[in-house]
Every structure is written in C-alpha cells, then in structure tokens.
Amino acid sequence: MSPAVECNGLWKAFHERNPIGIKDFFLGRKHVRKYDKYSRVWALQDVSFSVQQGEAFAVVGHNGSGKSTLLSLLLGSIEPDLGTIRLPRRIGSLLELGAGFHPDLTGRENAFLYGSILGMSLRETRERFDSIVEFSELGEAMEHPIRTYSAGMITRLGFSTIIHTPAEVLLIDEVLAVGDAKFKEKCFDRLVQFKEQGGALVIVSHELEQLPQICKSGMCLDQGKVAAIGSINDVLKHYRVLMGMDAELVL
C-alpha cells in the first residue's frame, strides 16, 4: 500500500528583501553591503518522511524550527524550492480554526461558506449540517451572527465544520490545545476515529503527554533539519534533550 503522505528531500528558503528607504535611494547605499539586499533563511533543509493511511505522524520542535512551514507546504499554500510532495487531493487543515469566518454572518451561513471554501459541495454540507450542529453543540446559536460568539464557540464551529469535510489527510496545528476540557476530549476522540477509518494525520503539537496516545511515529525538527525521526518515544526523548529538559526525569 502506498503511503498517504510522502515527502522527499524538501528544501524551503524564505527570501527577505530588505526594503530600500527613501534616504538610501537618494544617498546611495554605501553603508549597505551588496548581498544585504536579499537575506536568505533556510526554513527547511532536506526533510523527508511518509505517513501511511490510518496513521498519525507527530512533528515537534522549537518555535521557529520549521513546523508551520512544513504544514504550509503540505497544504499547498506555499511551494518548496526543492523536493517532492505526494498527497491525496482532499486535505483538511485544522491550522487556524475559523480563518474564513465573517463576524456578521450567522453560524449557519458561515458553516456553508466555510464548507465550500474547504471544498465541500452545497449538497454535501446540507447532508452533514445536522451532524455539524450536533457535534458543535451550538444549537440555537447557529442562527446568530458569530460576532456574538465566544472564542470557544467559534472554535467549536470551526472544528466541527472541518471534521465533517471528506478528507483523506488532516493537518493539525496546535488546535488540540483549545476549547474546554470536555470538548477537547471529544475532538481528540474524533481524530482517533478519523485515523481508525483509514485517514492520515499530521500533527504539530507541544502537548507532549498527549502525542503518544494518538501517534506511533513522528519527527523532531531543529532549525529546519530533521533532528530525529522514528518511533514517537525516541523522537520525544530527543526533543526533550534538545529543549534542555532532563529526559530521564520526565519519562
């Protein structure tokens, strides 16, 4: 069986163009060295991994180690400089819940719009709408504009809509950390269920206790390079050492 997600030798650099100020423009840039015009930062260097269907893959690392860049590459919102990515067509992303919501529209209107943005047809959304409402437990509030919602309610609507889109791969960035304890557990169970039904998950998280419950394997990124890859416990051990935490003590 071919893997659901396969990345080979991904490289990605960000070119930051240093803006020319008006003063520099008129007075020349004698004090600026030539190569300062562009600065290049490697966000990812030679990253390879694969995720099988029905498997969850954890990505851990410091802030700025390239985790979010990796997710953006998988999502397709940015393109790699080098390397290949193989993915099924339907990818779900729990990167920023409610990115497409508009505060003046009701929960219902937002669910339909967001569903469409995520690639669902109107018919699909209509069929799943009751289930979306039920999962989010929003009930009557679905008819109110979401500017009246609390942050937790928006999260509920966002998660609930995304989890109902037919996706073969879900990309998850820290969203396990939001919502109240009960809803969090419900979301977690839902992700496990998604996995058991043959979906693949790529999870970025800092909640180290939770990760081994859902992921068998993972990798640790350090300054854009793969510092460790393999079984989740080895990766987490490596990560704790990197973070300066005493591995023996924590485990």
Add this chain to the structure above:
Amino acid sequence: MANHRFRQLFELLYLLVLKDLKVRYKNSVLGYLWAIANPFAFAFVYWVAFKFIMRVQMENYSIFLISGLFPWLWLSNGITQATRSYQNNSSLIKRVNLNRAVLPLSNIIQEMAHFMFALPVIVIFLALNGGHAFYWSWLWQLPLMMMLQLAFIYPVALIFAVANVYVRDIEYLVGIGFSLLFFATPMVYPIEQVPEAFRGYFALNPLHALIASWRAIFLHGQIEPGLWGYFSLWIALLTVLGFFFYRRMSGRIGELL
C-alpha cells in the same frame, strides 16, 4: 470528476458573492433597498451637477452620462476591490487550500450584481427624459455585453491582485489610474468633442469601446460591430496575458502575504 470540481467552484463563487452582499446590507435599516437606492441617489447627484449646476448644453445629456456611468462604476469598483482581495483574504490563503483565482472574481461578480441592481435606475432615467425606455433587443444584448465586460475585467483584476501581493503600491496606482481614466475616457463628454487631432488616440482606449457600446445599447438598442470587434481583441489579448501572468506569479502568493 472535472464536472464536480467545476460545480464546486461555481458554488464557492456564489457563496462568496452572497457573503459580500449580505455583509454589505445586513446592518442597515433599509437593507437590500440600498442596492437600488444607492445607484439612484448617485445618478441623481450627477444629473443635478451636470444639468443644473454646470448646465451642459448637449441634448439628452443626463441619459448620455448615466448610461456610461454604471458600467464604469462596475469596472472601477470591481477592479479596485479585486486588487486588494489577496490582502483582505490573507488568513484564508495561508490556512486553506483553495483555488485562489476565485477570490478576485468574486469581487467582480459582486460589483456586477450591483450593476444589475442599477439597470432599473437607468430605465427610469431613460423614461424621465422622454427617451425610448425599453428595447426587446436588450434581452440578448445586455447579457452578452455583460459577459464581454466580465471577460475584460477579470484578467485585469487578476493581474493587479497578484501584482499587488509583490508590490503593495499597485493598489494606490490603480486608484489614481481610475480617476485619470475617468476623464481620459469619453465619459462625461462625447468623443466628438475631442479635438480631431487627438480623437484617433482616444478611440484606441478599450474603455471607450466599452462605454460607447453600452451607450449604443441603452440609447438605441443597437450594437456597434466595430466597437465590439475592437473590444473583443482586447479581451483576447488580456486573457492570454492574465493566464500566463497568473500561472507564473501566483505560486508565491502564500509566502509573500
């Protein structure tokens, strides 16, 4: 499969346009009535300004003005909004994998809807000025001309929207460009008033072909084959240009936003 994806894009477009319209009118007392009231008030202001204050001596000047004004508003408002569409939707572009070419298109179609709301206003002004207020040929001329204008605006808007991600100055230049073009295009004056020496250059402006075509339809229920042909040439040119520009430049939108 391809059919399914096309349908899905169409629905997305529909929901995006619906969202813009809803958001625009939801919190006002008059609601959707504004969609008609606004163009009416707008036409009224221009009518008063040019007819009673500036006292332009041309015959049927007010309908001449108004028949060109609304297609122009669709064009300039649509392109101005679409130019900012990637900035306005940056969180969406970074966080969701969607067909980005749809976003500027939704702005343009939203403005097209407003143009359609303004059609009754044009008819009212035609009738008020004792002109011929309805032609049966409009039934095919209006939709066709709207499709032509849409096909003209979309590649331009797409190019500006992508370019504005690279160089933010574009949105300011577009604003200035349209106020310049408003007077450079025979809009508040007929092209016959342009000195003969320059008239040829003014006629090269594709926006003149557009506005003059609309006038011929609204005022006489006629199409001008020459203008349509010239305008279609521009559409073909811009479509090719827009396609290649978008394909070449749109890949980096995600990281530049």
